[in-house]
Amino acid sequence: MATIALSGVTRRFAGTEALAPVDLTVEDGRFAAIVGPSGCGKSTLLRLVAGLDRPTAGRVSADGRAIGGPGPERGVVFQQPALFPWLDVAANIRFGLDEAGVPRAEADRRVAGWIAAVGLGGFERALPKQLSGGMAQRAALARALAPAPGTLLLDEPFGALDRITRNEMQDLLVRVLSATPATVLLVTHDVEEAVYLADRVIVLSPRPGRIVADLTVDVPGPRVRTAPEFVAMRARVEDALGAAMERA
Numbered sequence: 175m176a177t178i179a180l181s182g183v184t185r186r187f188a189g190t191e192a193l194a195p196v197d198l199t200v201e202d203g204r205f206a207a208i209v210g211p212s213g214c215g216k217s218t219l220l221r222l223v224a225g226l227d228r229p230t231a232g233r234v235s236a237d238g239r240a241i242g243g244p245g246p247e248r249g250v251v252f253q254q255p256a257l258f259p260w261l262d263v264a265a266n267i268r269f270g271l272d273e274a275g276v277p278r279a280e281a282d283r284r285v286a287g288w289i290a291a292v293g294l295g296g297f298e299r300a301l302p303k304q305l306s307g308g309m310a311q312r313a314a315l316a317r318a319l320a321p322a323p324g325t326l327l328l329d330e331p332f333g334a335l336d337r338i339t340r341n342e343m344q345d346l347l348v349r350v351l352s353a354t355p356a357t358v359l360l361v362t363h364d365v366e367e368a369v370y371l372a373d374r375v376i377v378l379s380p381r382p383g384r385i386v387a388d389l390t391v392d393v394p395g396p397r398v399r400t401a402p403e404f405v406a407m408r409a410r411v412e413d414a415l416g417a418a419m420e421r422a
């Protein structure tokens with residue numbers, strides 16, 4: 175696992191200031207959710223940590239080392255499952271293991287373990303186009319975590335799924351992270367999802383995104399969405415988000 179740090183990070187696209195200076199440290203093994211109004215720079219922030227983009231100013235680092243590009247030590251899952259359409263489920267999950275030079279027998283064992291862990295038994299040979307949205311995201315999650323990346327970056331990973339499937343996927347994520355721990359950054363529009371999954375919820379202002387609230391989720395696990403302390407925490411985040419919107 176890794177400590178992810180952003181210090182004085184800004185990102186400007188031609189004429190558009192997407193992120194105002196952001197300072198944020200997510201400690202090793204912690205789970206931070208990032209919420210904020212549409213277009214406030216959440217995906218931009220995540221892409222900077224993934225190494226898919228460079229800041230205009232400031233520094234993004236993992237364990238003190240500047241992030242210079244994407245790497246196997248940071249797994250990424252987007253809203254649209256990023257699976258290779260020509261590879262079956264098993265080969266998609268295996269991809270990062272082969273890249274990392276994991277020996278064949280060990281890779282076979284790990285792929286089988288992940289297929290079971292994400293409930294895709296019987297679909298090893300299926301192509302991505304043959305999967306439902308939820309199944310494809312199960313495969314994408316397994317693919318991101320199979321190389322034990324240490325950091326997991328999630329950009330609205332369950333945003334395209336129906337509520338029941340989304341809740342199932344949230345529980346699946348909790349289970350797989352208990353077996354394969356990682357530092358997690360989750361971008362979501364869904365306050366309930368943020369409170370269900372994260373240790374901490376970061377609220378960004380409207381664009382250019384600045385951190386306007388940083389709330390610790392002190393709801394013990396297993397979390398129950400209808401429990402009074404959960405509902406109260408959710409209301410606190412919604413209030414912070416509402417206050418952030420009013421600053422627009």
Ligand SMILES: Nc1ncnc2c1ncn2[C@@H]1O[C@H](COP(=O)(O)OP(=O)(O)OP(=O)(O)O)[C@@H](O)[C@H]1O
Pocket residue numbers: 187188190191192210211212213214215216217218219381
């Ligand atoms: N590659 C790019 N080129 C130009 N502008 C961009 C680029 N990427 C993002 N932007 C702009 O930066 C701002 C922030 O975008 P970003 O996608 O990070 O927001 P977001 O908070 O993730 O939005 P949403 O919640 O709607 O997904 C937007 O105004 C967007 O149009």
